[in-house]
Amino acid sequence: MQQIPDEILDAIESIHLPYMPQTLLRFLQVVDNDNASVNELATLVRQNPSLCARLLTIANSAAMRHGKEITSIEQCLITLGTRLVRTLAACLAIQSVFDRTAGDATYDYTGFWMHSLRVAEIARAFAEKINFPGSDEAYLAGLLHDIGQLMLLGGVGESYGALLVCSSDEDALLAIEGPVLGTDHAVVGAWLVDRWELTSFVADAILFHHNSAAEIAYADRLSQILWSAHVVSGIHNISTLTSEEQPPEMAAAESLLGLDLAEIAAVSVQSEEDVAVLAAAFGITPTDDPRTHPYSSITFENPVSGRSGDEAQAELESAVRDMSLLQSLQHNLFGHADEAEMLIAARESARILFGLQKVGFLSIDPDQRFLVAPDIAGQPPLLKRLEIRLEPPTSLAAVTTLGDHPSSTFDEHPPGDVSLVDIQVVRAMSSEGVLYVPMHGRKGPIGIMICGLSTLQYKRISNRITWMTSFAHISAVSIEACRELGYREQNLTRSLTDRFEKNARKIIHEAGNPLSIIKNYLKIVSQKQPADSGISQELEILREEIDRVVNIVQSLSRTDITAPSQERVDVNAVIEGMLALYGEAFFSDRHIVLEKKLAPALSLVSGERDGLKQLLLNLLKNASEALSDQDTLTISTNDKIRYKDGLYVEIQVADSGPGLPHEVMQRLFQPLETSRPGHSGLGLAIVGELVERMGGHITCNSNGAGTTFTILLPLAEMVDPA
CATH class of the missing domain: 1.10.3210.10 (Hypothetical protein af1432)
Structure with a gap:
């Protein structure tokens, strides 16, 4: 060839x-x-x-x-x-x-x-x-x-x-x-x-x-x-x-x-x-x-040089032209989601506008001490490992960053010495030399744009360096504005969080008192019952539920939420307790047929007892609201189900109802924006989050003739060190 x-x-x-x-x-x-x-x-x-x-x-x-x-x-x-x-x-x-x-x-x-x-x-x-x-x-x-x-x-x-x-x-x-x-x-x-x-x-x-x-x-x-x-x-x-x-x-x-x-x-x-x-x-x-x-x-004649012989006037007209041409670019740059996206867009824009192939960026770190490479796709790997000291400015990169004008390793009289770190930048860019273009926002420098060039390429773009400076300034202004917006959002979030925490503490205090009174009353009632009475067991389940509600309410005031510790949980026992507490209100009173198919001697799972209760409550409540007279809900468990990476206990909640609405299936386990009073789709979102937190998996099958949720929770023996 x-x-x-x-x-x-x-x-x-x-x-x-x-x-x-x-x-x-x-x-x-x-x-x-x-x-x-x-x-x-x-x-x-x-x-x-x-x-x-x-x-x-x-x-x-x-x-x-x-x-x-x-x-x-x-x-x-x-x-x-x-x-x-x-x-x-x-x-x-x-x-x-x-x-x-x-x-x-x-x-x-x-x-x-x-x-x-x-x-x-x-x-x-x-x-x-x-x-x-x-x-x-x-x-x-x-x-x-x-x-x-x-x-x-x-x-x-x-x-x-x-x-x-x-x-x-x-x-x-x-x-x-x-x-x-x-x-x-x-x-x-x-x-x-x-x-x-x-x-x-x-x-x-x-x-x-x-x-x-x-x-x-x-x-x-x-x-x-x-x-x-x-x-x-x-x-x-x-x-x-x-x-x-x-x-x-x-x-x-x-x-x-x-x-x-x-x-x-x-x-x-x-x-x-x-x-x-x-x-x-x-x-x-x-x-x-x-x-x-x-x-x-x-x-076409050059409208700048042909219109006026005054060099200053020509430069002014050139600057006006550049600003008008780059205005739409600034608008588009600021439309990107974050600083990383802006830098990628700026790099690809520079490649188009100035005919460049090797473009990289160095940003001033938060402590204003070093130039470091931002972590964006396409940055030369060696550039990411460099740290260039700004003070004292002993490199051409540092001098250019703190100054107002571009400089290059091709210049006969650069504003600073070409140091070993500049040579490392050249090597990182895999080029013959580099052009540094300062990126200055309205409040000062934020970094530099690096262009890896050959001698011929540098000669070809030398008449566009002024325009490249304008481009770098616009990119810097956009990034600066993005950062300021981020700071404002952080301050607003902090303010809203403080206000929320104050209100949450009031709610916890006011809700805690009656819940404590109810819990103590249940204890007194339980002590009055015969030892062999089944009511005592049901009252104990109620007390556990009150403790769970107290924990949920108290978690509202915690911003540093950490994942609860994993427990060894008996799934069948939790299901029996939930059905004893809610079975009559959710199903029997509504003439919904409830079936249990719980595997005997079921293995213990690694998870959160309260978390399992919460996700089951959401599924049972949703089913109760969706089913009609004589519909059936079946809850079943199976032991040692092999799935991908190990063994799990399977929980299935299946109903014979009409199936889930289309908008729910489209965004399963995500909060819905819906006009139905009292329904936001949060229940399923919470279920998905809880299963994931316990290291499990959840799937849903709903085809218009019933809905089946299948949950897999890891066996305790898979997680325990022993």
């Missing part, structure tokens, strides 16, 4: 891609709508090769993919999440505007865009016709088959633009790319997809799409589909061709796919119609220019 020269590789690593403004604008509008579905966003991404390549690259990065390859657009959007996609979309728009206002040459991408979509549509149709299992994979390969052209244009710039200008078509472009650049757009496109580490031949298909018919005959099926789609897309008036008039490549496509000319022509015509409809929807007017690659159109 042809290798990419180092200078070209260095230039394209930033994946600086131009975008069709119409499709990017539509994507911005849709992604900003909270009601937009993933399918709507995915449809738009599929219509923009640059956007598709950029989002798939981010989603397949080590920080995002979490060991799982991402090939579908829907999966990509779900992985990134709406907030991050919205932030990235804003960055892509800002990047496009910045390039335009910075005086960069503009290009017409209409032919490129329509050609990419046509090849994608034809490839998908071919895949479906020949029953290839990956039609979406074929579409993706078609959409990105010429993405290398945009990468070279974004990375190499004017020198590649010169090749585009003197190329009449894609074949002519390919013929001069190799001799001039030492590589071509097919190799570069394949290199990009290879970085995603997919178990797919998408990269090979892109690499081979300009090979000869004789060579492609020995390639994989996806490569043959893409090659054929590319050939067919370049044949005009295909529907009027006869077998004798068709070019040799067309005959090769027929042979590869096993399709006849009429079938291929129908696919080609349909793709033209589909792309024309899309172009009209986006307000894109097809041009008469037959070129399918970008070509230079207009060069």
Whole structure:
């Protein structure tokens, strides 16, 4: 395979891609709508090769993919999440505007865009016709088959633009790319997809799409589909061709796919119609220019330098422009849930805006003594192990953090000495050098952004360092605001907790007195009963329940709640006691049939006696309220049930009622928001929490004809040291 020269590789690593403004604008509008579905966003991404390549690259990065390859657009959007996609979309728009206002040459991408979509549509149709299992994979390969052209244009710039200008078509472009650049757009496109580490031949298909018919005959099926789609897309008036008039490549496509000319022509015509409809929807007017690659159109003058010769005025106008462009970015950054999410969004934004690949962060620790790496996904592992002392500022990193201006290891006269710890940062970033950009909020410094760069990359971004400083400031302000909001929430929580504790102590005091009186009275009544009276046992159960209520009430005032100690509990005895206390009120008086099927000599479990009572009470009460006259409730136990990691006692509470409502099953063991008076769904939430706390498992089966709760509690012998 042809290798990419180092200078070209260095230039394209930033994946600086131009975008069709119409499709990017539509994507911005849709992604900003909270009601937009993933399918709507995915449809738009599929219509923009640059956007598709950029989002798939981010989603397949080590920080995002979490060991799982991402090939579908829907999966990509779900992985990134709406907030991050919205932030990235804003960055892509800002990047496009910045390039335009910075005086960069503009290009017409209409032919490129329509050609990419046509090849994608034809490839998908071919895949479906020949029953290839990956039609979406074929579409993706078609959409990105010429993405290398945009990468070279974004990375190499004017020198590649010169090749585009003197190329009449894609074949002519390919013929001069190799001799001039030492590589071509097919190799570069394949290199990009290879970085995603997919178990797919998408990269090979892109690499081979300009090979000869004789060579492609020995390639994989996806490569043959893409090659054929590319050939067919370049044949005009295909529907009027006869077998004798068709070019040799067309005959090769027929042979590869096993399709006849009429079938291929129908696919080609349909793709033209589909792309024309899309172009009209986006307000894109097809041009008469037959070129399918970008070509230079207009060069916009720099509105800053052209408007005024006064350098100070030019800087002021530049700052105003940057602030207006970055305002939406600040809004999107602050929309992320926490500081870690903000930093990840800032890193991905910097990669897009400034063409960076290696970006990291160091934050000032709470004691204001050290720079340390925040714990976010994608940070270089060695960076996380560094602690850089701030005072005295003996490193370039510390000097930059406390100062106002960026600095780099490439500077001839940096504001501070490049120390050994700076060299460690360079090594941690796996780069030739680093650029430090101070992150200052409104109240002072919070850290630095680190950009790992080569010498060539540093030269390329040197004219954007001022803008990078503005970006770092906006990121710092957003993080600072997030922290302040967190402090306010903590203070509010502390205030509410103090107020709650005071009220709880009053309630405990007032409730404790009558409960103590009732408990003492029950003791007196019990002493008056004959020794063999069954009433004494029932009164003892009542006294235990009063003790349990007292414990529950007292726990309201404890903010430092610790898990209760585990006991050896006789499940059958607890069930018998609960039924003796509540069986008549819950079931007999309501004419509900109660059945017990308790296994004899049941093993003891490790748990909380009061906790087991509480969860059983909730289940019995819920069943009582849900069942009607002559319905049945069965409570049963089984011993030594093997489940995954050991042996358990099983408790089943099954009823013949109507089953649980849909909203309960949707959020089982979570509190419900419901309009039913007196019902909040807290009972089941408490049951789930108690079972989990005792190291058990709980499941529920409810299909409209009864409900069964199955609880597994670990045997005491599994937990005890003995």
